[in-house]
Amino acid sequence: MAAFGTVFMPKMALTTFENNQWGQAQTVAADSIQLHPGAHVLHYSSTCFEGLKAFRHSDGSVHLFRMDQNVKRFAQSSRFLSLPAIDEAQVSKMIVDIVAQYAADVPLPPGSMYIRPTHIGTEGAIGKAAAPTLSSMLYVLLSPVGDYFAGGAKALRILLDETGMRCAPHMGMIKSGGNYASALGPILKAKAEVQADQILFCPNGDVQETGAANFLLIDGNEIITKGLDSSFLHGVTRSSILTLAADLGMTISERNLTVRELLERAAKPGVEAALSGTAAVLTPIGTFIHNGKEIKVGSGEAGPTTQKLRQALNDIQWGKAPDTHGWLTKVC
Incomplete structure (x- = not known):
């Protein structure tokens, strides 16, 4: 099977911002965009994106999961990067329309259609290092994906890093490629040196997030996770899992x-830790690596509460449980 996120539908939805207004959305070939080599995005990283999914239910219908929250965050990221303000209604319609066009290609469970709205600055002006782009392009890519954990979810090895940060603190709430790029070097180093799967960034001992996911500690009947602030990404999956846990x-x-409290709790029997994100939903953590030592979390394997919460969310997404929170948008 192809690697997650490497297969794309042949067409995508696209619109451009020119002369202070958004154009009419079009369906174009997914490999058809052209950029001036001086485009703002290529030099000054004026780019943000989102990730959400469409799911096929047993009756054949296709549903989007929490699209409204992703579109709101997309608008926020665009605003914080001084990109042209998006038209949320237009973007929502672009998502619905392109998914409807490829409804027959939405995989059966445990697969789904991964949706990647992207907004980039296109003005050709390399003198604008300290000024926003006046033009931009917004497109919606589709990628049919299988189960992120083909073969079963493996408990991760996580390095606790108290010296670095995933990205600049004021950029944390923005879903921008630069944030992922800034975390890549430390992650690759951790993989090579201690065989870690990811880094949990804990600047000055403050447990925050990994390079691409939010962190949850599960101690008995309690879930502990960092309170929302501007330093890290406010995950839609995180919000959903916390809501279901409260239910x-x-x-x-x-x-x-x-970090001190985290390690003290992690050493207790029955404690679980997990990462939340759109692609993998809820990923168990089996081992923390800290100051050269390995600390097993609970049994070192996926715990029952992690599995229960992951299944509860999947059941809503695939229509196997009631959508009591109004999270699903029916496409067709």
Whole structure:
């Protein structure tokens, strides 16, 4: 099977911002865009994106999961990067229309259609290092994907890094490629030196997020995760998991968590830790690596609460459980 996110539908939805207004959305070949080599995005990283999914239900219908939240975050990222303000209604319609066009290609469970709205600055002006682009392009790519964990979810090895940050603090809430690029060097180093799967960035002992996911600590009936601030990405999956956990009667503690407390709790029997994100939903953590030592989390394998919460979210997405929170948008 092809690697996750490497297969694309042949067409995508696209619109451009020129002369202070958005043009009419079009369906174009997915490999058809052209950029001036001086485009703002290529020199000054005026780019943001989103990731959401469409799911096929047993009756054949196709549904988007929490599109409204992704579009709101997309608008926020564009605004914080001084890109032209997006038209949220237009973007939502572009997503619905392009998914409807390829509804027959939405995989059956456990697969889904991964959706990647992207906004980039296109003005050819290399003198604009300290000025925003006046033109931009917005497109919606589709990628049919299988189960992120083909063969089963493997508990991850996570390096706790108290010296670095994933990105600049004021950029944390923005879903921009530069944030992922800034974390890549430390992650590759951690993979090579201690065989870590990811880094959990904990600047000055403050437990934040990994390079591409939010962090949750599960201690008995309590979930502990960092309270929302501008330093890290406000994940839609994180929000969904916390809502479902509260529905199950769990205690949700959104607060600062230190590395010291994390390691003290992780050593207790039955404690679980996980990463949340669109692609993998909820990924178990089996081992923390800190100051040259390895600390097993609980049993070192996926814990029952992690599995239960992941399944609860999947069941809503695939129409196997009631959508009591109004998270699904029916496409067709």
